[in-house]
Structures are given as C-alpha cells and as structure tokens.
Amino acid sequence: TGVATMKFKSPPVNSLSLDFLTEFCISLEKLENNRACRGVIFTSAVPRIFSSGLDITEMCGKSTEHYAEFWRAVQEMWLRLYGSNMVTVAAVNGSSPAGGCLMALSCDYRIMVENPKFSIGLNEAQLGIVAPFWFKDTFVNVVGHRVAERSLQLGSLHPAPEAHKFGLVDELVPEEKLQEKAAAVMAQWLALPDHARQLTKNMMRKMVLDRLVAHREEDIQNFVTFISKESIQKSLRMYMEMLKKKK
Amino acid sequence: TGVATMKFKSPPVNSLSLDFLTEFCISLEKLENNRACRGVIFTSAVPRIFSSGLDITEMCGKSTEHYAEFWRAVQEMWLRLYGSNMVTVAAVNGSSPAGGCLMALSCDYRIMVENPKFSIGLNEAQLGIVAPFWFKDTFVNVVGHRVAERSLQLGSLHPAPEAHKFGLVDELVPEEKLQEKAAAVMAQWLALPDHARQLTKNMMRKMVLDRLVAHREEDIQNFVTFISKESIQKSLRMYMEMLKKKK
C-alpha cells in the first residue's frame, strides 16, 4: 500500500536517547529513499506513552562533546521529519510531552486517543529549560502565536480533549479505532499526486526549516552552554530524582 | 452611493482566461481612479459558480511566451485586487475553486451563499499543480498556517458551511439575501474615513504584496518551466478530458 508504520519501542517511556534518535533517522532515511514508500504512520508500542521526549540522562553529567553530539541528533531528527517528502501521520496513543510533542507537531496530521489521562505539550519550562526556537516555530505554525506563547511559558501539558480544542491535535478517537483511523487519513492524503503535494509541503515549511539550517552550529553552541550550567544541571538532577521516586 | 458591483459573466464557468483577466484589471483600475467609487462588490452573473479559477486552456498546448503573458496577467489581477484602496467584498454565489478562491481571499470580506453544494478552496494539488507562494501567503493570512498547510496539500474544496467554520468565508447567507447583505457590509466599511482605512489595509498587506513584486519575473519563469513539463501538460490534458466527459 506504500504505507509504513514506525512503532516506537524503547521501554519504559520511549525517551529520545542518542541511540533512539540515530535509529529513527536511519529508518526514516531508508523509507524516504524507498520509492515504494509514500507515507509513514508513527505510533508507540509502549502502553500509555507516545514518547516522553528527550532523554534527560543524555543531558546530565556528561561531557560538552556529548551534549553537542546529542543536540545535533535532535536537530537531525526534526529536520528529517518536518522536512519529509512522505505523508507523515502521528497516531498518538499515549502521553507526549516535550520532544515527544515535537515529533507529533512535525507530522502532517495528528490523531490522538481521546483519553483525558493522555496529555501533550511542550513542557520544557516546567523543568527550568527553554524550548529552542525551532520547537517554537513548529508550535506556532500549528497553534498560532497567542496559544503558543502561553502554553510555552506555562510549560503546559494539555489533556487530549483540550489539545484538540485548540488544534494541537487534529482529531480524537477511541483507542481501538486509532490505527484504522490513521490508515484512513493516510489513504486520503495519498490520493493526491505526490509531486504537487511534496512541493506544497515544502513551500509551507521551508522558511522554518531553513532558519535552523542557517543557525545550526550556533543552536548547538547555545544548547551546550545552557545545559552545562550548574544551575541547570542541578534542576535536571532534581527532576530525575523526582521521576525515580514516582516509580 | 460610491459602491460599484462587478458581475462576472463569462459562461459557462467564469474561468480566468487572459481576456477575462485583462478586462478585470482594466475595470478595476477605472474604478480605482474614480474618486466617486469607494467600494466594489464582486459577484457572479453565472448560476452556481463564482469563478472556476484559471482557464486551463491558457496553460495547455501553448507557447512559453503565452504562458508567461498569461501568468503576468494572473499576478496583475492579484496585485491590483489584494492591494486595492477600495473596500472589496466578495459575494460568493456559487463554487469558487483555485483562482476563484484566490479572488475571494483577496477581498476585505467574504460572504457566501449557505448552500453546501457550493464549495471553495485552493485545490491546485488535485490537478497535480502547486499554488504559487503568493496564493499561499494570501491563504495563510486568512485561515492561519495549520489549516492552510492541510488544505493546500489535500487540494481541498470546502463546502460553504465548512469554509465558514474555519474562517475561509466570513459569513453565510441564504442566496436571496446575498446582495442585500453585501450592501450592508459595504455600508459598514464605508462608514470609516477612507484615508485611515486605506493606510491600515496597506500596512496589513504590504509585506505579502511586496514579496511578489520583488520576485515577479522569477515567479513567471518558475510557472513557465513548471507548466511546460510534459508530465504536467499530460495531467492537465487528462483533467480537461475529464471535465468534458462530465458535461
């Protein structure tokens, strides 16, 4: 059918480690270069979580070289996903904070399970860190400036129904209907001729993609400087402690 | 009353041929230069269709010189309409795909007959072609980035009630109330002092207008190269065959 499904399976919470991101990019590139593949559905094989976002252990107590390598991999993931020529559908079957939300935002269409216990959002501010400008650009493109401004400053995690209300996700479905719905949406998008659709998508996203490409090294440097600060390291350690206790 | 009504009457479907566009620009310029005229209502004299958009026969089997001349006329129509100093109201009394939708989008206010059989949208992708960047800019200004991105990629034609829901048209009315409503809206806009209103309109639209002015020749060249491709010519011929059979 020309449609691939990529299932995230990195228990316990599909966090975006350097390994995960590297594998993701390789898989996506393979599909991108496979002319038989025209669309990808992203979903999770882990219950109740789509992806928990960037792996905090990669950002804590490591060398500056490691931080730089990690951040380059995060950028690479976004550049490939937001700029993909394929139709990309996020079938969000669990919570999706921070980097997990970014992955969903970077797809062409977002379907989420209607469970209000599942939430989605760019909650970086809650951890004392700042979503980079290209997270922000992607978010603004989806929800507009006012909503993005408030949500980013509050580091809000929006329950699925609320996220749907302001367009952060396009559609809500019962969990058992999710894959069926994702396939139906994909079929609708694939009914269009690839070439015109790809050029159109590129026209819509090029400005925001180019902005990161133009400032990529600077963005890495900013991240490394910021994350290396003792105050930031401390708040990340506290956050990890809190997560451990939660278990 | 200072209000002109321009009725499109080019049966069977008010397609935007080179002749239509040329006449449109001349008429608009005359009104623009007539100090007694402060507003224009655009509507159709052809039943069930506002305008079917760019005339495909102008883009099929012609010389590159012809394509260039045609495209310059399309640009000229938009530059004059989107940049008009007059109050412009679209009274959309029928379907309005592609270039027809662009004309409506370029007005200050859009009123559409509430008939769900009438649809509106930039459906270029359905024909295997791509809406140019200034169609896109105009669309994004009206409906925002997310809606524009999806609608353009899917080449969606939205039934009037759906178009109203996300702001592609500002108001729906029964067919028999359309002209009355358009006149009432026009009166509301003309209650404002012209000079301040014009400067305000110009401030809102200048950036997008300037972008085409700055890239006008390049945009013509892009169009000519794209439309001259054998693959595009073939899909346009197929589309025309389909239209003929429909009749």
Add this chain to the structure above:
Amino acid sequence: TGVATMKFKSPPVNSLSLDFLTEFCISLEKLENNRACRGVIFTSAVPRIFSSGLDITEMCGKSTEHYAEFWRAVQEMWLRLYGSNMVTVAAVNGSSPAGGCLMALSCDYRIMVENPKFSIGLNEAQLGIVAPFWFKDTFVNVVGHRVAERSLQLGSLHPAPEAHKFGLVDELVPEEKLQEKAAAVMAQWLALPDHARQLTKNMMRKMVLDRLVAHREEDIQNFVTFISKESIQKSLRMYMEMLKKKK
C-alpha cells in the same frame, strides 16, 4: 507574594498623557529592578474604564517637539511592558479603547469583566488615524491576521463577550471576582521557574520588539508628520468637541 498591583488612577478616563506614561514607565522600571517582585497586575481605580488610550490633548495644537516627546513616551511604555521580564496580567475592569487596548494586549494574560457594556479594541481608524505597525504586530500576535485586519480597518470596539470569543481577552469574569481571578492566574504563572519563563517570553516577543527598536526614530518622524497635518488636526478637534458634548 512577589506580586505588585498597579492601579491606574487618572480621572476621568485614565487617558495616557505624557505625565501618565512617564510615571508608568518609572513605576514599571522600579518593579522590574526589584528582585522581590515577579509579577504585576494592571487594573483601574476609575469606574467603568480601564484606560481610554492616548490623551488626544497631547496630539492636538502642540509643537512638533511635543508630539515627538509624547510619541517617544508611548513607544517607551510599550517596549517596557511588552518586553517585561515579569509576569503581566491585565485585569480589565472597564472599557479599553486604542492605547488602553494596546496595554492589555501587551500583557501575558487578559481577564475582563463580563459586562457587555465594556468594550475593547484598536479603534484608531474611527478617529481617522492609523494604528502604528507595532500596535498592529502586537494585535496580530494575539488574534491572528484575518481578525486583526478586519478589526483594525473597521476600528472596532468589541464588547467583552465578543472580544473573548476571538481571543482578544483570555477570560471573562463577574466584576466582583476579577481581582481574585487575576491573583489565581498570577499564582499559576509564578509557579514556573522565572528564568526559563523569561527566556521563553523573550523568544516569543523579540522579533516584534526589535522591529520597533530598529525603526524607532523613523516611527516618531512618521507620527509627527502625520499628526501635524491640518486635516488630522481638524478631525481630532472635532472628536474632542464630540467628547465634550457627550458629557
């Protein structure tokens, strides 16, 4: 609690005179430099009016030097308020036209008394004048391009319920609940770590702030030239006469 409340008390209508603006900027700067202060709530001590906007007497029958000084003070107010590092909440307990609306738009969050007799909007066009580009930028950031374009051209004053419907204000409450609600919202925003929140806010607003900074002298010059025109002076005098008669 780290929260200041700034009550506008310049009867009869809290108009933004040069004195008011100067005092506002000094007060805001003091709070900004006070590390104990993390948020400010803006509200009015005058019944039924939040602020009536720019003081017309400062723009009428004065010297060009005075116009320039006044306009610089208006710019300064906006640069400090829109760029504030503190959490800013507008508790809008009355009508808020023109510059009063700008003050509300420049806060992080707007709560308005649900009384439909209170209205808010950038109604400059009604007076025959034009909201400057940075009023427009701030407005577009809050309500999006289409709504801003129409509202600015019509110089609309939106009753509170209508303003709420399209996001010009974030929340409506009964008058007696306003301060309580403002305090609750403030507490929610202050729950976030300041540093990350401030960097995020700055990232969202920087582009629009920088645009004025880059064109500040030019903007003053434009204002002085425009406001000094005899036609504009005449329409302002007529407006003031009308206001006097209303009393």
